[in-house]
Amino acid sequence: MEQLSRVAGTVRPGGRTARVRAAVLQATQDELVEHGFHGLTMDQVAAAAGVGKTTVYRRWGSPAGLVTDLMTELADQSSPHADTGSIEGDLRANALAVCEAVNDGRLGATFQAMIAAATCDEQAANALRAFYRRRVEEWAGAVELAVERGELPKGTDAMEVIRAVSAPLYYRLVVTREPVTPEVAERSVQRTLAAARAGAFIA
Amino acid sequence: MEQLSRVAGTVRPGGRTARVRAAVLQATQDELVEHGFHGLTMDQVAAAAGVGKTTVYRRWGSPAGLVTDLMTELADQSSPHADTGSIEGDLRANALAVCEAVNDGRLGATFQAMIAAATCDEQAANALRAFYRRRVEEWAGAVELAVERGELPKGTDAMEVIRAVSAPLYYRLVVTREPVTPEVAERSVQRTLAAARAGAFIA
DNA sequence: AACTTAACGGGATTGGTGTCCCGTTAGTTG
DNA sequence: CAACTAACGGGACACCAATCCCGTTAAGTT
Numbered sequence: 115m116e117q118l119s120r121v122a123g124t125v126r127p128g129g130r131t132a133r134v135r136a137a138v139l140q141a142t143q144d145e146l147v148e149h150g151f152h153g154l155t156m157d158q159v160a161a162a163a164g165v166g167k168t169t170v171y172r173r174w175g176s177p178a179g180l181v182t183d184l185m186t187e188l189a190d191q192s193s194p195h196a197d198t199g200s201i202e203g204d205l206r207a208n209a210l211a212v213c214e215a216v217n218d219g220r221l222g223a224t225f226q227a228m229i230a231a232a233t234c235d236e237q238a239a240n241a242l243r244a245f246y247r248r249r250v251e252e253w254a255g256a257v258e259l260a261v262e263r264g265e266l267p268k269g270t271d272a273m274e275v276i277r278a279v280s281a282p283l284y285y286r287l288v289v290t291r292e293p294v295t296p297e298v299a300e301r302s303v304q305r306t307l308a309a310a311r312a313g314a315f316i317a
Numbered sequence: 318m319e320q321l322s323r324v325a326g327t328v329r330p331g332g333r334t335a336r337v338r339a340a341v342l343q344a345t346q347d348e349l350v351e352h353g354f355h356g357l358t359m360d361q362v363a364a365a366a367g368v369g370k371t372t373v374y375r376r377w378g379s380p381a382g383l384v385t386d387l388m389t390e391l392a393d394q395s396s397p398h399a400d401t402g403s404i405e406g407d408l409r410a411n412a413l414a415v416c417e418a419v420n421d422g423r424l425g426a427t428f429q430a431m432i433a434a435a436t437c438d439e440q441a442a443n444a445l446r447a448f449y450r451r452r453v454e455e456w457a458g459a460v461e462l463a464v465e466r467g468e469l470p471k472g473t474d475a476m477e478v479i480r481a482v483s484a485p486l487y488y489r490l491v492v493t494r495e496p497v498t499p500e501v502a503e504r505s506v507q508r509t510l511a512a513a514r515a516g517a518f519i520a
Numbered sequence: 521a522a523c524t525t526a527a528c529g530g531g532a533t534t535g536g537t538g539t540c541c542c543g544t545t546a547g548t549t550g
Numbered sequence: 551c552a553a554c555t556a557a558c559g560g561g562a563c564a565c566c567a568a569t570c571c572c573g574t575t576a577a578g579t580t
């Protein structure tokens with residue numbers, strides 16, 4: 115899809131192009147909330163955004179392309195890790211952040227759409243990987259600080275700890291499709307912590 | 318979808334109907350391997366199965382319906398838990414089974430399709446939940462035996478332990494789309510075990 | 521073996537998605 | 551501020567999935 119390369123490095127990035135993109139991404143999110151990824155049609159997005167259908171096809175090519183662009187937009191918004199002073203507090207903050215995000219109507223629909231898009235489009239899959247890589251890297255800092263403070267053993271794989279906290283939440287969200295509650299988040303934190311303290315995350 | 322209720326409790330379940338169903342499910346799996354869930358068209362399935370297109374629409378209604386029926390078929394095939402004598406061996410057997418399943422061309426494609434179908438169809442989501450509930454229940458027995466043997470503390474939530482072992486694997490498969498290797502499986506086993514031994518799975 | 525009817529199959533029809541063509545709009549440049 | 555052209559927009563068109571109609575096949579019944 116070299117349509118997306120155009121999105122990234124537009125030849126003429128001035129006012130109108132940017133306005134159109136903003137309107138289209140906004141409309142995409144609205145449609146995702148209402149109909150989900152599978153119900154996302156280029157036609158409706160164009161109409162909702164008040165732009166020509168041709169334009170949407172030209173620049174994004176497919177529903178997956180729309181979601182991919184939305185994803186890169188979200189990826190650019192940094193979410194720095196919490197610093198509550200203890201690794202337990204930091205991991206809890208992370209787990210609750212995921213919990214709130216997937217339960218929020220707007221963000222939750224977008225997250226699910228991102229995952230659905232990744233199952234049918236390689237570009238979307240790459241964007242999703244990049245998105246989570248960045249998120250995990252940002253939060254890994256909290257684990258590294260904990261190691262320095264002596265809360266966790268030396269050699270603990272920081273990124274794996276962060277992944278381990280959210281894995282059960284996404285497992286419920288995507289695979290078993292059970293509710294992702296704060297209680298589930300807390301249990302995930304405690305289990306991950308127990309394993310980490312026991313040295314199970316040493317590379 | 319009362320089409321599916323017909324599949325389950327067919328009025329005339331004799332030879333032809335069963336033959337058609339077998340041929341269609343077979344063709345569905347073939348198509349999934351080749352094109353994935355999003356490339357699954359009723360038309361091609363009908364052609365590959367050598368049955369009328371009308372029949373496929375009548376009985377299954379949509380690609381999601383096809384995958385849902387395939388899922389119930391797989392759910393009926395029991396996969397009794399291993400009994401290696403130690404909880405570590407049993408959990409390892411479970412993790413490796415998941416690992417092999419998702420990496421197997423045929424089964425892996427079906428698993429991914431099941432998850433994709435669940436994201437866009439409520440019936441499929443229910444079938445997926447039922448599928449995993451059954452699988453988890455069967456393997457929970459291994460954990461209960463381990464508790465009786467004294468390998469894990471009393472009160473350990475058996476089903477949660479099984480879920481915890483596979484969560485990181487599915488997380489990689491669906492969310493970050495990284496390879497699911499035997500090494501990843503082993504790490505998941507060790508971390509889950511460490512947490513379980515520390516009592517983090519006591520309800 | 522004759523009868524009934526559930527289930528299947530072929531072919532026509534339709535509705536909507538995705539593409540194409542070409543005129544218009546509005547950033548950009550000098 | 552005038553010329554240039556990237557990007558947009560409307561409308562026509564092609565194509566394919568999904569539905570419908572109705573005749574045919576074969577499972578189940580007596």
